[in-house]
Amino acid sequence: xxxxxxxxxxxxxxRILAQLLLMAKIDAAGSxxxxxxxxxxxxxxxxxxxxDRVPSxxxxxxxxxxxxxxxxxxxxxxxxxxxxxxxxxxxxxxYAGDGAIVTVSARRIADAVLLTVxxxxxxxAPERRSLVRQRFSRGEHRDAPGMGLxxxxxxxxxxxxxxxxxLESGTNERGLRVTIRFPAAxxxxxxxxxx
Numbered sequence: 001x002x003x004x005x006x007x008x009x010x011x012x013x014x015r016i017l018a019q020l021l022l023m024a025k026i027d028a029a030g031s032x033x034x035x036x037x038x039x040x041x042x043x044x045x046x047x048x049x050x051x052d053r054v055p056s057x058x059x060x061x062x063x064x065x066x067x068x069x070x071x072x073x074x075x076x077x078x079x080x081x082x083x084x085x086x087x088x089x090x091x092x093x094x095y096a097g098d099g100a101i102v103t104v105s106a107r108r109i110a111d112a113v114l115l116t117v118x119x120x121x122x123x124x125a126p127e128r129r130s131l132v133r134q135r136f137s138r139g140e141h142r143d144a145p146g147m148g149l150x151x152x153x154x155x156x157x158x159x160x161x162x163x164x165x166x167l168e169s170g171t172n173e174r175g176l177r178v179t180i181r182f183p184a185a186x187x188x189x190x191x192x193x194x195x
Contacts, residue, residue, distance in 0.1 A: 039185035043072040043106040061098040074182035096121030
């Protein structure tokens with residue numbers, strides 16, 4: 001039992017250290033000239049990253065799924081986009097509760113691409129939503145693992161790609177819906193020599 005607790009503490013410390021290092025990289029990237037990464041298919045990447053998390057969601061007793069209706073291109077760096085989505089999904093898995101449903105979706109709507117992670121858990125009270133956007137703020141879940149860096153990391157990555165984050169109640173005013181709105185981009189066709 002002591003070894004299991006020790007392993008859990010080390011894993012938790014590694015995750016916090018990784019988040020702090022990521023924050024430092026984001027801060028450094030934000031202080032440099034804005035970058036214009038190539039367009040990526042956010043929908044395809046979100047579907048793949050969600051599928052990768054299904055086993056850990058099932059272990060936690062949570063139904064994790066993806067909804068989308070085709071390609072949705074936006075300018076983003078794939079590794080940072082992966083961190084953004086991973087933080088959103090891990091937050092939902094940590095706080096939605098056993099038996100919850102978590103849905104990831106990515107869609108193009110007019111001139112925007114919307115990445116949404118929605119759960120039907122307890123959610124975050126409207127008056128506390130600005131608080132959880134701040135670094136090291138843990139909202140009402142002080143007994144849950146983490147350091148209050150997940151949503152600030154998401155918002156800072158989104159800002160690097162000129163995207164915005166909105167927190168609102170989920171369907172039927174239950175749970176939490178986090179939407180990241182990226183400016184849409186057109187896919188670059190591959191040249192024959194790139195195939």
